[in-house]
Amino acid sequence: xxxxDKQEPETAQLxxxxxxxxxxxxxxxDQFSLITLVTASADHQQRPARLSPEEQKLLEMCVGGYLxxxxxxxxxxxxxxxxKILLAALSEGGYLITRPPVERAPLATMEILEEVLxxxxxxxG
Amino acid sequence: MGxxxxxxxxxxxxxxxxxxxxxxxxxxxxxxxxxxFIGSISEITPLSTEETMTRAGESIDDxxxxxxxxxxxxxxxxxxxxxxxxxxxxxxxxxxxxxFVQMWEDMARGAxxxxxxxxxxxxxxSFTVIDLIEQYGLDYAIAVNHFxxxxxxxxxxxxxxxxxxxxxPIVTCDARDERSSAAALITxxxxxxxxxx
Numbered sequence: 070x071x072x073x074d075k076q077e078p079e080t081a082q083l084x085x086x087x088x089x090x091x092x093x094x095x096x097x098x099d100q101f102s103l104i105t106l107v108t109a110s111a112d113h114q115q116r117p118a119r120l121s122p123e124e125q126k127l128l129e130m131c132v133g134g135y136l137x138x139x140x141x142x143x144x145x146x147x148x149x150x151x152x153k154i155l156l157a158a159l160s161e162g163g164y165l166i167t168r169p170p171v172e173r174a175p176l177a178t179m180e181i182l183e184e185v186l187x188x189x190x191x192x193x194g
Numbered sequence: 195m196g197x198x199x200x201x202x203x204x205x206x207x208x209x210x211x212x213x214x215x216x217x218x219x220x221x222x223x224x225x226x227x228x229x230x231f232i233g234s235i236s237e238i239t240p241l242s243t244e245e246t247m248t249r250a251g252e253s254i255d256d257x258x259x260x261x262x263x264x265x266x267x268x269x270x271x272x273x274x275x276x277x278x279x280x281x282x283x284x285x286x287x288x289x290x291x292x293x294f295v296q297m298w299e300d301m302a303r304g305a306x307x308x309x310x311x312x313x314x315x316x317x318x319x320s321f322t323v324i325d326l327i328e329q330y331g332l333d334y335a336i337a338v339n340h341f342x343x344x345x346x347x348x349x350x351x352x353x354x355x356x357x358x359x360x361x362x363p364i365v366t367c368d369a370r371d372e373r374s375s376a377a378a379l380i381t382x383x384x385x386x387x388x389x390x391x
Contacts, residue, residue: 135210143241188277
């Protein structure tokens with residue numbers, strides 16, 4: 070937990086959120102949930118032009134593999150809403166691949182629970 | 195830019211191109227041991243992120259209830275566990291205060307279920323949390339975090355005090371111990387299986 074009195078991360082303090090996001094609104098929840106997995110698309114490994122410093126930082130982070138939206142927010146220390154907006158912009162620009170969690174049918178849920186159970190038993194049994 | 199990614203290899207989801215991400219909530223009142231619990235079984239050092247309490251485009255009237263507060267953000271802690279080649283499990287630690295409702299919607303959407311951590315000495319503090327979980331329609335199990343020196347009430351008294359259904363599982367655990375934490379999660383998942391049938 071963050072202490073209520075603790076200072077906010079440097080970025081948030083120096084630059085207002087609406088400057089970082091360029092005034093854009095939050096993307097739909099379907100596109101960027103907490104556990105949507107994100108990575109940089111292979112076409113854009115070279116230095117992309119005209120990205121903000123924050124967008125560049127996020128993209129750089131995403132080059133190494135898949136991370137969830139929550140993890141990207143955790144690593145960057147940017148507020149979740151800001152991260153979602155930046156990711157949406159990068160995604161629109163073709164810089165990112167996103168994998169939202171699948172809509173679960175009842176059968177799929179049973180399969181998922183079985184695998185989670187087996188995984189926990191294997192790792193910690 | 196143009197250099198190596200800024201995080202180590204271990205930070206990334208192991209098989210992200212094929213894995214499905216799922217989540218389980220670990221909820222409970224302040225200082226009940228959520229972060230400890232998550233840290234005991236997470237394969238990454240637990241991360242924390244902040245959700246602002248108002249969102250772009252929403253009325254600033256929403257701030258009325260929090261006037262005088264020193265902050266308008268709330269932190270949530272989370273961890274990750276690769277459970278199979280196909281599934282990566284995220285555990286989100288969620289504070290139980292009603293004023294974090296926006297965050298609860300994000301958290302609860304699509305969650306498999308919730309583990310409610312309970313301090314036997316502070317049962318009343320868990321009422322709000324359990325209300326919220328039920329309000330969002332999540333199935334849950336109770337894990338009594340057994341701190342050193344605290345007594346464990348007998349199960350029937352606990353069930354009565356928390357007004358639980360007869361089939362809601364109750365386990366005791368030591369959130370600092372990975373096997374104990376995992377056992378509590380296993381109890382929850384088995385219950386979720388029963389509920390899904």
